[in-house]
Amino acid sequence: MSILDWSVLIITLVVIVVYGIYKSRGAQNIHGYLLGNQSLPWYHVCLSVMATQASAITFLSAPGLAYSSGMSFVQFYFGLPLAMIVLCITFVPIFHRLKVYTAYEYLEQRFDLKTRALTAFLFLVQRGLSTGITIYAPSIILSTILDINTTYTTLFIGSLVIFYTVYGGTKAVSYTQMLQMSIIFCGLFAAGIMVVQLLPADVGFGRAISIAGKMGRTNAIDFKFDLNNQYTVWTGLIGGFFLQLSYFGTDQSQVGRYLSGASVSQSRLGLLMNGLVKIPMQFLILLIGVLVFTFYQYNRPPVFFNSFELNKLEKSKYGPQLNQIKNDYDRAFDAKQAVVRQMNQALDLGDESAIGLQRKALQAADEKEKAIRTQVTELMLKNDNQANVKDNNYIFLSFVTQYLPKGLIGLLIAIIFLASMGSTASALNSLASTTVIDIYKRLIKKDGSDRQYLQASRLATVFWGVVCIVMALYASKIGNLLEAVNILGSYIYGTILGVFLVAFYVPYVKGRAVFVAGVFAQLLVIVIGQLDLVAYLWLNVIGCVLVLVFSVTLQGLSKTLSAET
Structure with missing residues (x-):
């Protein structure tokens, strides 16, 4: 990269980190550190929720996915608007009314401690592993630019995010994410325009899409009902709905974002706007990958992108x-x-x-x-x-560094860094929240002072940061990072969602029944997933339905046995 690109990259990153720390100064208690004193307006909530989901994986892997197999991945998000509506009606007002720090606190009030511990444990496992993958994504960039091993760049990126998350808590995360998403939108439009400009003079946008279409890269919609097809309208609307509902409704990395809203209406508006904006944003990112594919029909691509x-x-x-x-x-x-x-x-x-x-x-x-x-x-x-023989994640990065003009290269790489920092910081903050509130405060030190819990939150952030860095060091072996994160989530989200739906809508089911149902459902989902019987999005539906069916059945058996005795 040129000196101008390095200057743009470094200045952008420094400004973001300093801004977040400055805006979050004064977080002296656990309420301010974990929930930002519940003072954030709807647009903060919306951009923070989007930034948590749109990590560097999105901007590295999604164009590579479109380049390799087309735009069918956009169907993954078709269930998102429906999920946002359900969340706004049910989850948001309940969590706000109960004044909880984490989603799992509610489960103890509704069921018992072991059910709360089970769901918190499942979340910690899933989010800890996923965050490691998220940290690995920007380390690919530094590795490519500096021509050094990703081990060193992973350690650097992980340490940087841990620093400002530990210092500022959720306010630092939310304020930096708002600025990050503003820069990201501008950079994406600039990248899309530049790809078209770099095509031959007689090949405009329409012709570029036609060429890509003839080679099977514009297949955005598939109405066929096929349980083994990863991306169709039906897997997106049904499987995607369950995944998004669980992710936004029960994953503390997202719940923590909208719990920081100033009111129920501010949280609701932020979520609804996210549901409206996310699909067009993802479509644009995939479209850029398709345009890059067309570009490489006229310009020789590398024999290997890494x-x-x-x-x-x-x-x-x-x-x-x-x-x-x-x-x-x-x-x-x-x-x-x-x-x-x-x-x-x-x-x-x-x-x-x-x-x-x-x-x-x-x-x-x-x-x-x-x-x-x-x-x-x-x-x-x-x-x-x-x-590492899987170079799908390097396709867009290779194009950016070789063909875009000076200055814009630095900005786009800064965007990918910012996306990673935002989603990783949210994840670390949520992991710390769940560890301290659901485990440390509930099981280890029930009568500690607010200062002790604040200190414990900072230490938990460091602990999970180290765990995620270790996970990131092994992430190079898992293929496309975007799919890997969603596959991992699909193994667990259905079970957690099922527990919450029983809590909300099946009032006669008690803690013992739902706990046993959750354990058995989770084991079955793992078996089904490992046998590769269905596309991974359906695992969310299966896990959720199994918990509901098992819970109702076990509660019914329990009542029958009690009556007989």
């Missing part, structure tokens, strides 16, 4: 073999260029038969390029069996 791993292979004894593969790759790309030109001519003439022929030819050329890239990854594993 430059660190590629450089390591070039310097190894397999360098000559890699050079031969690169030559094959160049010839394959040149051959594809001829097909792209013929496709353009067919589109200009509107010749459908010619378009169909060129579509097949383009897809065949694309498969040939993929086969050559597979040879590179096989060579990498020969050289180092621990090599």
Whole structure:
């Protein structure tokens, strides 16, 4: 990167951190540290909720996902607006009325301590692992820019976020997230415009979308009902609804954001706005990935997008073999260029038969390029069996650093850093809240002073920060980060949601029945997920329904046995 890009990156990050710490000064008690004194307006709530969900994973992995397989992932969010409506009607007023710090406090009031502990434990496991993946995402950027191992960049990024989260608490998180999202929106529009500007002069936005469509990259909507298809309208509306309802309604990283709202109406308005804005925002991010795909039909893409791993292979004894593969790759790309030109001519003439022929030819050329890239990854594993051979997360980053103008590169990389810092800080804050309120204060030190609980919250933030950094060091092996986070959440969110729905809507079910139901449902979901019987979004539905059915059944059996005795 140029000096201008480094200047933009460093100045943006420093301003964000200093601003957040300045605005959060004076958090002297646990209420201010964990809930920001419940003083934030709706737009703070909305942007904070969005920033918590839209991590660096979103801005690194989503364009890569669209580049590789198209825009079908946008269907994942179709259940979000419905989930926001249910949350505003049920969850938000209950949590505000009970004046809880965490969502799990309510479960002890409704059921018992062991049910509260079970859900808190499931949350801590899921969020701790997911946050490690979130920290890993921006470490990829520094690793690529500085050409060093991601271990060192992961340690740096994790330490930076821990520092300002420990110091400022939830207010620091919320204030920095508001500024972060403002910069992110501007940067995304700039990136989208620049991709189109960099295309050949005779290829406008419409032609770029047409080319991508002919190669299967604009498949945003799929109405087929297929339990094994990860992304369809039905998995998004049904499975996505359950996942989003559980994520926003029971995950403390989100509950903590809207509990900081100044009133029920401010929290509701923030959530509803999030439901309206999130789908267009995600569509734009995926669209950028599609446009990058079209760009690389006219400009030769790298044979492997992870430059660190590629450089390591070039310097190894397999360098000559890699050079031969690169030559094959160049010839394959040149051959594809001829097909792209013929496709353009067919589109200009509107010749459908010619378009169909060129579509097949383009897809065949694309498969040939993929086969050559597979040879590179096989060579990498020969050289180092621990090599990271999944470069999906590097696609957009590679484009940004190689083709965008100076200054904008620094801004876009700052955006990805900011997104990671925002979502990671929210997660650490929520992990600390749950640890202190649901475990330390409830089970270990019930009569501590406010100052002791504040100190415990800071220490818990450091503890979970270290745990998440350790997890991040192993994240390179899990493929596309965006899918990995959602798959991990789908294993757990359904069970937690089921417990809350029983608490809200099935008043005669008691604590013992719902606790046993939750344990059995969670075990079954893990088995179903490991056997790969259905697409992962359906695990949210299955977990939730199993808890409801088991709870009602067990409570009924308990009443029957009691009556007989």
